[in-house]
Amino acid sequence: MSERVPEFEPEVKKKLESVGIEFNPERRSASFLQVDQKVQHVTKYLEGVEIMGIKQAMEKYDWVGEYFWKAVKRDQDEYTKMVDVEDVNGYFIRALPGAKVNIPVEACLYLKTHGAKQKVHNIIIAEEGSELNIISGCASHPGVVSGMHIGISEFFVKKDAKLTFTMIHNWASDIEVRPRSATIVEENGVFISNYVLMSPVKLVQMYPTAYLVGDNSVAVFSSVVVAKENTVVDAGSRAVLKGENSSADILSRTISTGGKIIARGHIIGEAPGVRGHLECRGLMLSEKGAIHAIPELEARYPNVDLSHEAAIGKIAEEEIFYLMSRGLTRDEATAAIIRGFMEIDVKGLPEVLKKEIDKAISMVEKELTT
Amino acid sequence: MDILRVINLGVEIEGKKVLENVNMYIQEGQTYVLFGPNGSGKSSLLSALIGNPKYKVYNGRIFFKGKDVTDLPTDERVKLGMGIAFQNPPKVSGVKLLDMLKHCARVGNASEEKIYEYAEMLKMKDMLNRSVNEGFSGGEVKRSELLQLLLLNPDFVMLDEPDSGVDLENVSLVGEAINMLLERDKPKNKRKKSGLLITHTGHILKYVDADYGMILYKGRISCIGNPYDILDDISKYGYEGCVRKCLKEFPNSNQK
Numbered sequence: 001m002s003e004r005v006p007e008f009e010p011e012v013k014k015k016l017e018s019v020g021i022e023f024n025p026e027r028r029s030a031s032f033l034q035v036d037q038k039v040q041h042v043t044k045y046l047e048g049v050e051i052m053g054i055k056q057a058m059e060k061y062d063w064v065g066e067y068f069w070k071a072v073k074r075d076q077d078e079y080t081k082m083v084d085v086e087d088v089n090g091y092f093i094r095a096l097p098g099a100k101v102n103i104p105v106e107a108c109l110y111l112k113t114h115g116a117k118q119k120v121h122n123i124i125i126a127e128e129g130s131e132l133n134i135i136s137g138c139a140s141h142p143g144v145v146s147g148m149h150i151g152i153s154e155f156f157v158k159k160d161a162k163l164t165f166t167m168i169h170n171w172a173s174d175i176e177v178r179p180r181s182a183t184i185v186e187e188n189g190v191f192i193s194n195y196v197l198m199s200p201v202k203l204v205q206m207y208p209t210a211y212l213v214g215d216n217s218v219a220v221f222s223s224v225v226v227a228k229e230n231t232v233v234d235a236g237s238r239a240v241l242k243g244e245n246s247s248a249d250i251l252s253r254t255i256s257t258g259g260k261i262i263a264r265g266h267i268i269g270e271a272p273g274v275r276g277h278l279e280c281r282g283l284m285l286s287e288k289g290a291i292h293a294i295p296e297l298e299a300r301y302p303n304v305d306l307s308h309e310a311a312i313g314k315i316a317e318e319e320i321f322y323l324m325s326r327g328l329t330r331d332e333a334t335a336a337i338i339r340g341f342m343e344i345d346v347k348g349l350p351e352v353l354k355k356e357i358d359k360a361i362s363m364v365e366k367e368l369t370t
Numbered sequence: 371m372d373i374l375r376v377i378n379l380g381v382e383i384e385g386k387k388v389l390e391n392v393n394m395y396i397q398e399g400q401t402y403v404l405f406g407p408n409g410s411g412k413s414s415l416l417s418a419l420i421g422n423p424k425y426k427v428y429n430g431r432i433f434f435k436g437k438d439v440t441d442l443p444t445d446e447r448v449k450l451g452m453g454i455a456f457q458n459p460p461k462v463s464g465v466k467l468l469d470m471l472k473h474c475a476r477v478g479n480a481s482e483e484k485i486y487e488y489a490e491m492l493k494m495k496d497m498l499n500r501s502v503n504e505g506f507s508g509g510e511v512k513r514s515e516l517l518q519l520l521l522l523n524p525d526f527v528m529l530d531e532p533d534s535g536v537d538l539e540n541v542s543l544v545g546e547a548i549n550m551l552l553e554r555d556k557p558k559n560k561r562k563k564s565g566l567l568i569t570h571t572g573h574i575l576k577y578v579d580a581d582y583g584m585i586l587y588k589g590r591i592s593c594i595g596n597p598y599d600i601l602d603d604i605s606k607y608g609y610e611g612c613v614r615k616c617l618k619e620f621p622n623s624n625q626k
Contacts, residue, residue, distance in 0.1 A: 321444060325420055333445075337462060339464065340464025341464055
């Protein structure tokens with residue numbers, strides 16, 4: 001572990017940048033890097049936030065153990081069981097009570113060894129009245145094409161706190177990725193989660209869940225997924241509205257250029273005055289591949305307001321023509337429309353994170369139209 | 371100089387003929403108003419001129435600035451100097467009006483400052499970061515179309531019902547933008563821009579002083595003359611009566 005800004009080979013640096021990891025003290029409040037099972041680097045540039053490896057956190061605070069398996073079920077499936085082992089590692093990020101950490105914390109889980117199984121358990125806590133922005137970038141070393149990443153992430157958004165979490169993935173063609181994450185949001189808490197996947201991967205399978213237990217708590221999930229040939233993405237977001245007047249919005253934009261996507265979404269309303277909306281939009285750009293949207297709404301209380309809209313289609317010829325009438329070529333018009341499709345307006349999303357998402361998208365958008 | 375010459379143009383959409391044997395000749399500096407009842411093919415004509423692929427030219431040719439553009443894709447026609455404001459343009463989700471304006475400014479060689487200057491003039495500044503046409507009112511759509519055209523600065527301007535749905539208080543604004551596009555503020559012999567305007571109410575003539583009017587009736591150009599006289603005749607005799615009167619006055623005009 002070192003406190004200095006680490007140096008990387010150019011190709012690694014490029015890979016890290018593609019998932020939003022910069023090690024730039026001017027643009028980040030803290031940095032964390034785990035390579036395979038080892039915590040390589042932890043630095044903190046600002047007060048108000050704590051960052052360390054999960055093992056170190058357990059040594060430092062005896063209460064950290066109490067957060068383990070509090071949001072995610074230990075025996076949820078064979079993968080959660082796989083991570084319930086001695087050599088698990090991961091990060092612990094915590095915003096202290098009342099601290100407003102607007103400059104993002106970055107955390108990177110990096111798969112370096114060919115064929116390795118990376119097992120991760122992360123605990124993220126936004127204490128009462130705090131604000132925390134996190135960029136979590138997951139990537140594999142150039143040339144490493146096979147491996148597995150199983151990551152448990154448990155998020156705790158305390159009363160009046162706001163946590164924004166942006167996860168960007170950049171894996172390789174034969175890597176299997178199974179994140180298991182859940183969030184508990186207390187009274188007036190806000191949890192915003194963004195997910196971006198633009199590069200090939202063998203499989204991403206996940207169904208992050210937010211439990212909105214506090215009154216007036218809010219969750220917003222947004223995801224932008226592009227699946228190329230031989231990629232399978234089975235991803236969705238779930239919100240369980242338990243607190244009075246709690247609300248959730250789930251937005252997804254999926255594009256298949258030959259891969260298979262299952263876009264799930266599930267909102268459960270079980271308290272008075274709750275509101276939930278699910279929006280899945282898919283764009284099929286290839287004759288191969290498939291998009292399967294499965295939006296689900298479940299009411300367990302009379303006074304709930306749940307809705308969804310799902311649409312899958314191709315690029316409208318009318319829109320291409322409209323852009324061409326402003327002097328764009330057919331290819332430019334198509335690119336602009338695809339770029340527009342991936343644009344998600346998330347209310348309350350900090351500008352820096354929006355920029356990271358835009359950057360991740362624009363790094364690969366050119367490939368989509370050629 | 372020749373700007374637009376349309377010869378024996380026939381157009382079909384999904385196998386149905388919507389225009390037959392249209393002939394038209396527009397010179398530099400001239401602005402025409404195209405009248406015609408609903409469904410007469412006015413919008414189809416503009417669509418064919420700009421090259422909407424849904425509108426198939428089955429007969430005839432379109433020449434623009436002396437060049438045969440009949441088979442050119444839309445963007446190349448636009449780069450040659452054609453421009454169009456649509457009556458009902460589509461929404462393009464995620465593509466901001468500002469993005470569209472930047473493209474237009476690039477094609478029209480306009481500076482970035484012009485974007486804001488024209489947006490201010492057309493009261494569209496608050497809409498710049500919205501997806502184009504998404505949630506725009508009828509009037510905002512029209513003003514957005516004109517704003518894009520001002521930046522494209524085309525030599526030949528086609529406007530499809532530019533004033534329909536525009537609030538009364540903004541109609542003169544729209545008129546002003548059209549006059550700018552068509553250089554109507556310049557003396558006649560200094561005007562370089564040409565135009566073809568569609569209207570079926572004729573309201574826009576109160577704000578834009580056009581040179582000629584013509585009627586598109588049953589898929590053909592059936593009458594050409596002073597736009598104010600034609601408008602007057604249409605309101606007195608209806609389209610059919612007006613066309614009949616025209617034919618009486620010019621028995622050898624464009625009819626078989």
